[in-house]
Amino acid sequence: MARSVSDLKLGLSLIEGTDNYDWQVPPAPQEIVLQSELSLYRIAWTDTFGAVSVTAETRSLLQQFVSKLQEAGCHIEYCQPPNFDFEQAIETFGEIAGAESLVASEVIEQLGYRMMTPLVLLSNPGALLRGFLKNTGLSLKKYAQALERRDRFIATMQSFLTQWDAWICPVTPGAAFTHRSVGNGFGASLPVDDKNLPYWTWGTTYTAVTSLTTNPIVTIPIGKPPSVCL
Secondary structure, three states: OEOOHHHHHHHHHHHEEOOOOOOOOOOEOOOOOOOOOHHHOEEEEOOEEOOEEOOHHHHHHHHHHHHHHHHOOOEEEEOOOOOOOHHHHHHHHHHHHHHHHHOOOOHHHHHHHHHHHHHHHHHOOOHHHHHHHHOOOOOHHHHHHHHHHHHHHHHHHHHHHOOOOEEEOOOOOOOOOOOOOOOOOOOOEEEEOOEEEEHHHHHHHHHHHHHHOOOOOEOOOOOOOOOOOO
8 A cells, every 4th residue: 555656656666576585476567557548547436345334525525536537538437346245355354464463472362362352342343353353263274264265355356456447445434533542442433424433444444455455555635525624
């Protein structure tokens, strides 16, 4: 994930080609992409990943942005990868992160996570934490199964993205929230219009999916909601 197209191009240039120090990693292809007229680009967009939608302000800004692209001649279509289970993808990311985060931890720490799992899931049943806590037992079988599911999600996402030049998505459900206490982070929540989302669901739903599928991402501001004061 990069903050600008130029940063992303720089990052990709550093990892493309063969790696003589890690021969097990397949070489990333070296590719020069020429800039075209906007009217030649096919761009997909969405304002939701599964059941996690964005605020009305964020949705309005996205719609305004894609309308401008359409006026410039781009082919625009609202769509998502077919047969892509976002909830399971987020849980799978959590499983992998849980296993890899705790692999070097002390047994007592692993036991602590397992003991508090029921309480955490009671206050925040979100997919990411559910997956993270599911694999705190460091089951090699579960870890391998999660990696296998990740490969399937990557294949589905790649098949979808080959049809488009870009896919515009939110990064979070709303604008950056003000500094505040979130307690232990497990039971805290943040607003999305007239309802609240668990803190971890609000902050990680969109980025967990693209991190799982390992896609290059650029985060670009497209506007400022009226409710945000700078």
